[in-house]
Amino acid sequence: MKTAFVTDSGTGETIEQLRQDGIYSVPLQVSYDHQNFNDSLDITIDEVYEKMREGKMLNTSLPSLGKIEELFTQLKEEGYERIFAVPICRGLSGTIDAMEMIAQQLGLVFEYVDCYVTAVVQGYLIRLAKRMMEQGMSVEETKEACAQVIHTTDTVLLPDDLQHLKRGGRLTPLAATLGGLLKIKPILAINEHTKGKIDVAGKVRTMSKAMDTVIERMKQAGVDSSYSITVAHADDAVQAEVYRKKIEDALEGVRVHVIKLVSVVGVHTGRGCQALQYFKPFDQQ
Template structure:
C-alpha cells in the first residue's frame, strides 16, 4: 500500500495476519492483566494461554490503554513518510481506546482521523480493511475515514456465550444484565447494537443456541454478497462446523474467515464463545 496514508487499528480487530501484512496495517496491542502480570494482547499472551487462565479461575482484567501507545504508532507512521493516519478502533461504548487514540491524535506530527467503529472483532476488522483498500486506491484522509464508517454501519455481529458472568464482571453487559436472573436456565444470544452489547434472544440449550445463531446469520445475509467471520474462544471444532454450515447455506458468501478472539475480548466473554460477523460488500 502507498505510504501516503497509514492505517492503524487495535488488537481487538483480530485481523488475519496475512491481511495485516498485505495492507501494511499497524496494529496497536491492547493489554490484559492476568493476576498482577500485564500482557500485550496477541504478543505476550495467546488465546490458548488466556483460555487456560480463565479455566484456572485466575483474575483476568483489562484496563484503559495508554495514549502513548497510539502516539508512538502515529509518530512511526510520520517517520515512515505517511502524510496522514486513519485510526479505526473498537466501540467507545466498550472501551476507552478511542479516547486514548484521540488524545494521541491531538499531539501527532501529521493529521490523524480517529474512527469509532462501534464494533469489535472482525466487525471492526472489515472497517479497517475497507480503510486500507480505500487508501490504496488513492482516496484522501477524510474519504478513507468516511469509507470505514460506512462499512462499519452495515456490519453486524451476533454471538453466543456459555455464561454472562465474565461480561458482568467486566461491566460490559449493558442491557443484557436483565438476563442474569435466569442465567442458569438460558443460553443467551447477544449482539452489538449502538456500540453496546445487547440481548438478542434467550435459548434453552447450547445446541439450540448455536443452531439459532446459524439461522440468524442465514436470515440476515439473505441473497446479498457478504463477507463473514466465525469467531470463537477455545471452541475451534464448533466454529469450523458452523462455518461449514454457513458456507453451504449463504449463496452470496464472498470471503469466509474462522478466527479465535484474543485475550482482551476473551477476558470479557469466556471460553466457549461463538460469534458470527456479517459484512455486506
Template sequence: MKTAVMTDTNSGIMKAEADSMGIFLIPMPVIINDETHYEGIDLTETSFYESLTGGKNVSTSQPSPGDLMDLWDDIFEQGYDEIIHIPMSSGLSASCSSAISLSTDYEGKVQIADNHRISVTQRESVMHAKKLAEAGKSAKEIKEILEAEAYNSSIYIAVDTLEFLKKGGRVTAAGAALGSVLNIKPILTIQGDKLDAFAKTRGIKKCKQKMVEALKNDRETRFKDADDRHILIGAAGSNLTEEEAEEWKQMLVDAFPNSYVYYDPLSFSIGCHIGPKGYGIGISVCSKDYDN
C-alpha cells in the same frame, strides 16, 4: 500522499498477519494479577483463557497514550504522510475517544475512524481502508467512507457460561445460577455501539441455529439490496478447538454459500466478558470498490 492504515488487535488481526499486509497494529493490553500483557505479543489465546478460568484477576485496558503516540511517530519516521487509525468502537471502549483526543496534536495528519465495529466487522473495515489507501484516498477521505458505512454490519454472540457476564454486572448471581441449572444460553448482539441482549435458548446448539437465523434475517431485510459478492460473513469463537472452529465456519458456509466466509478468534476484550466456548457471527456489507 502516502497513507498508513492502523488498527488494534480487537480486529482479530495479529502481528504476523498485520506485517504481511502492511498494516500497523497496536496490541490491546490485558492485566492479569496486576501484570500487563499484550494480546498476540506475550499472551496467547490458551494462556489468556487459562488465566480467566483459573481464578486470576483478569481485565482488559486501552493502549497507553505513550504507546499510541510512539507508534504514530514511528510510522511517520518510516516515510508515511498520513495515518488512518481504526480502533474498536467508541461504544465499547474509551480507546477511540482517547485516540481522537491525542490526534489533535498531529494537525490532521492522524485521522481516527470511529466506525462502531469490533472483531470480524472491524477487520472488514481495516481491509477496506487498506484498499482505499492503495487506491490513493487520503486518510480524511477513508475516515469519512468508513464512518458512513459504519452500521452496515451486525454481530451476534452466544455465551456458554453466565459466570463472566455475572462478574461484569450484566446478569445477577441468581440469574446466572438459574441459567446454569436450566442450561439457558444467552445470545448477545452488537449493533454498533454496545453489547445488548438479543435472545435466550437452551443449549449451545440451538444458540448457533438462532444466530444463523438472525443473520439470514439481516441479510434478507437490512442488507437485501447488497450483492452476494459484497457480503462478508465472519465466524468467531472464544477458545474453541480447531475442530469446533471448523465446524462453526462450515455451518456458515452452508448457510451462506454465495458469500465469503472466514473464521477469527474473538478478541480478548470480548472474551474477558463472555468467557471460553463462546460463538460469534458477524455480517458486513463491503463497498462496491472492495475486491474480495
C-alpha cells in the same frame, strides 16, 4: 498529505502481520494477577485461554498511552502528517479517544472510523481505507465506503458461561443465577444499531437453539454468498464446527471461516462462547 493507517490488536492480528500490509498497530492490554500484558506481544490468544482454563480472572484495557505516543512520534519523525485509524469501537474501549488526544498533542491530523465492533471487520476496514486512499479517494469518500460496509455488519455472541460474565461485571449476579437455574442462553449483539455496545438480542434454552435463532437473523438480513462470514470460538473448536455446518447447510452457497475469538472479546464472554460476524465487502455492493 502523507497518511499512516493505524489499528490495534482487536483485529486478532499481530503487529508483524499488519505491517506486511503497510498498516501500523498498537496492542490492547490484557491483565491478570495485577499484571498488564500487551495483547499479541506479551501474551497470545492461546495463552489467554490457557489462563482462563486455570481459572484466572482476566480483564482488558485500551493500549497504554506510552505505546500510542511512541508509535505516533515515530510516524511523525518518518514524515507522516495524518493518521487514519480504525481501532476497536468506542462502545467497547477508549482507544479512539486516546489516539485522537495524542495525535493532537503531536500536531498530527487525526481521522478515524468507528467500526462499532472489533475483530475481522476492523481488519477489513483498515485495509479498505488504505486501498481506497492509495487509489486517490478522499478521506470523505473513504469514510463513506467504510460506512457502507458497517451498515451490513452484524456480530452476535453466544456465551456459554454466565458466571464468567457475572464475575467480569457484564451481567448482574441475579441475572446470572437465574440464567443458570433456567439454563438460559443469552443471544448478545453488537453493531451499528447498538452503537458498539453489547445488547441482549434474545434468550433461548440451548446452544443449538441459539445458533438456529442467529441463522434466522441472518436470513432476515439477506445474508448470502457475497458476504464475509466468520465463526470465532472461545476455546471450543468442536462447537464452532457444528455452527459452521449449520450455517452452510441453511444458507445456500455461503462459506464460513472459523477462527479463535480475539482475546479482548473472549476475556469477557468466557470460554465456550461462539461468536458470529458477517459483513458485505465493499466490492460486493
